[in-house]
Amino acid sequence: xxxxxxxxxxxxxxxxxxxxxxxxxxxxxxxxxxxxxxxxxxxxxxxxxxxxxxxxxxxxxxxxxxxxxxxxxxxxxxxxxxxxxxxxxxxxxxxxxxxxxxxxxxxxxxxxxxxxxxxxxxxxxxxxxxxxxxxxxxxxxxxxxxxxxxxxxxxxxxxxxxxxxxxxxxxxxxxxxxxxxxxxxxxxxxxxxxxxxxxxxxxxxxxxxxxxxxxxxxxxxxxxxxxxxxxxxxxxxxxxxxxxxxxxxxxxxxxxxxxxxxxxxxxxxxxxxxxxxxxxxxxxxxxxxxxxxxxxxxxxxxxxxxxxxxxxxxx
Amino acid sequence: xxxxxxxxxxxxxxxxxxxxxxxxxxxxxxxxxxxxxxxxxxxxxxxxxxxxxxxxxxxxxxxxxxxxxxxxxxxxxxxxxxxxxxxxxxxxxxxxxxxxxxxxxxxxxxxxxxxxxxxxxxxxxxxxxxxxxxxxxxxxxxxxxxxxxxxxxxxxxxxxxxxxxxxxxxxxxxxxxxxxxxxxxxxxxxxxxxxxxxxxxxxxxxxxxxxxxxxxxxxxxxxxxxxxxxxxxxxxxxxxxxxxxxxxxxxxxxxxxxxxxxxxxxxxxxxxxxxxxxxxxxxxxxxxxxxxxxxxxxxxxxxxxxxxxxxxxxx
DNA sequence: TTGTATGCGTTATCAG
DNA sequence: CTGATAACGCATACAA
Numbered sequence: 001x002x003x004x005x006x007x008x009x010x011x012x013x014x015x016x017x018x019x020x021x022x023x024x025x026x027x028x029x030x031x032x033x034x035x036x037x038x039x040x041x042x043x044x045x046x047x048x049x050x051x052x053x054x055x056x057x058x059x060x061x062x063x064x065x066x067x068x069x070x071x072x073x074x075x076x077x078x079x080x081x082x083x084x085x086x087x088x089x090x091x092x093x094x095x096x097x098x099x100x101x102x103x104x105x106x107x108x109x110x111x112x113x114x115x116x117x118x119x120x121x122x123x124x125x126x127x128x129x130x131x132x133x134x135x136x137x138x139x140x141x142x143x144x145x146x147x148x149x150x151x152x153x154x155x156x157x158x159x160x161x162x163x164x165x166x167x168x169x170x171x172x173x174x175x176x177x178x179x180x181x182x183x184x185x186x187x188x189x190x191x192x193x194x195x196x197x198x199x200x201x202x203x204x205x206x207x208x209x210x211x212x213x214x215x216x217x218x219x220x221x222x223x224x225x226x227x228x229x230x231x232x233x234x235x236x237x238x239x240x241x242x243x244x245x246x247x248x249x250x251x252x253x254x255x256x257x258x259x260x261x262x263x264x265x266x267x268x269x270x271x272x273x274x275x276x277x278x279x280x281x282x283x284x285x286x287x288x289x290x291x292x293x294x295x296x297x298x299x300x301x302x303x304x305x306x307x308x309x310x311x312x313x314x315x
Numbered sequence: 316x317x318x319x320x321x322x323x324x325x326x327x328x329x330x331x332x333x334x335x336x337x338x339x340x341x342x343x344x345x346x347x348x349x350x351x352x353x354x355x356x357x358x359x360x361x362x363x364x365x366x367x368x369x370x371x372x373x374x375x376x377x378x379x380x381x382x383x384x385x386x387x388x389x390x391x392x393x394x395x396x397x398x399x400x401x402x403x404x405x406x407x408x409x410x411x412x413x414x415x416x417x418x419x420x421x422x423x424x425x426x427x428x429x430x431x432x433x434x435x436x437x438x439x440x441x442x443x444x445x446x447x448x449x450x451x452x453x454x455x456x457x458x459x460x461x462x463x464x465x466x467x468x469x470x471x472x473x474x475x476x477x478x479x480x481x482x483x484x485x486x487x488x489x490x491x492x493x494x495x496x497x498x499x500x501x502x503x504x505x506x507x508x509x510x511x512x513x514x515x516x517x518x519x520x521x522x523x524x525x526x527x528x529x530x531x532x533x534x535x536x537x538x539x540x541x542x543x544x545x546x547x548x549x550x551x552x553x554x555x556x557x558x559x560x561x562x563x564x565x566x567x568x569x570x571x572x573x574x575x576x577x578x579x580x581x582x583x584x585x586x587x588x589x590x591x592x593x594x595x596x597x598x599x600x601x602x603x604x605x606x607x608x609x610x611x612x613x614x615x616x617x618x619x620x621x622x623x624x625x626x627x628x629x630x
Numbered sequence: 631t632t633g634t635a636t637g638c639g640t641t642a643t644c645a646g
Numbered sequence: 647c648t649g650a651t652a653a654c655g656c657a658t659a660c661a662a
Contacts, residue, residue, distance in 0.1 A: 094409060114364050319656060369655080
């Protein structure tokens, strides 16, 4: 590996001068600048980021926390973050937390140990961790007050779900709740309930975990009590559709199902899934941009991106 | 951040001693060991990985190259790598190459600049890059001779695809080829052709790119010439199924479709997709294990994992 | 068995 | 405008 010292020797100057030229910091005569730049080019010099990170106590790596990268929602977010990061000469270190406080804690420690420049987290407990650094944190799709976050409009999304079902003429709704304690899921539920209530449409709430039991036991009798089912995300909707169809329940005639996220696959399931689209990729990109601003000391505010209904054949 | 020096001061010994105890290198009296360990615990000392990486010219980060993390095949691979990595106190840095030689080249440079301990690459051109380091590389699902790699048995997979279709009584097959120059796709095609030939089943080959044209134009007449379609992966199969179904072609009665990968969604598409399952997660885990062995100077051989047919309703 | 000193590759603070 | 030089936090060869 060619180092600053090699370069300096080649040009016949001190490392200090070379460093200044390369970083555009401090003075350097135009002529000097030219000589150094050319030599750097010629020798294909690339600064060692480890040394730089040690010296400045700040690497160009940002930590990214997700519950599980296998969940198809996250790769898109990550791709958004990574695209924006690489453009700014940053890299991302990924951690899967599985909603586990201790795992999360460990990753935060790791981010510290690597002098990470910041953190983007899709797992909110991060805000309860006491070894959280002074480095900037952006919460993604998780809102916690006093913290900077970015999300798609979950309240609106939840409303849209209910609105659409009502428009399609449902009279008895099953509202499946997502993960507890996650603002995004709670707000969706809130939005749906609000609209359902306003329209005096009776509904029942089922927790995510209870759903698993229902689905596994294939308790169709229970599901058939409803003519509309609101799912917390597309993944859950796939499973609901699957059980319904396999038991000969006709969708959307007998029961209408609506998802949330608009994953790429939702157009291929049967019947194709009506859902709420959120700008997943954009969420990632913007999160990174916010982080950069925070690093520059610029004041940033939490962002809320828009969502919209995608009508397909399940409703 | 508490450093070695802080710890040393606390215990009242030199940093060297502390370092030796913590790394289990060199001598240290049992008593000294105890005192240091306790202090480390008490002060919650965590070594700075940046400093360590600079000192040893080797970080505990490994670079992972994938074409695009949004492609649902890769998150599982990555999860496998990451799970195994974290267990061994390693972290992963991810790069999306989009099959672009220059992007790939840039990431390799970045891995160097970060003293990465090794590279796992799902993009084969990595072997043509001249700035490839001396650090170990494991190719994942891409085989290039003279390089260490791990893959699922693509030749067998291709054979299984053809075998199954033939068993289901097809007489005229459309064989869709995957990406050019990728050993995995080429071997699948090879396997299928071999079996098709042996059984004297006529077939036509369509390139991945040509398929796009067919699908977009909705050239059903062309597709209807066949009663069996072999797809290079599940993603392509979804699109084929979609066009077929939307045009009223009955699957599997009129034409049978088989995919490859067994992504999680393949059970939810309509009709549910018959496909070849490969141990994606395991591929990632083993790739990391191989890398570790290589780092320890242990001789490792390329691995080939087994695949199997998953019969569903599309055939 | 422990301590001293050096270097890893940079950046930044000083003099000159 | 440029050059020594001291950090950054750790590991290690060598001295004691």
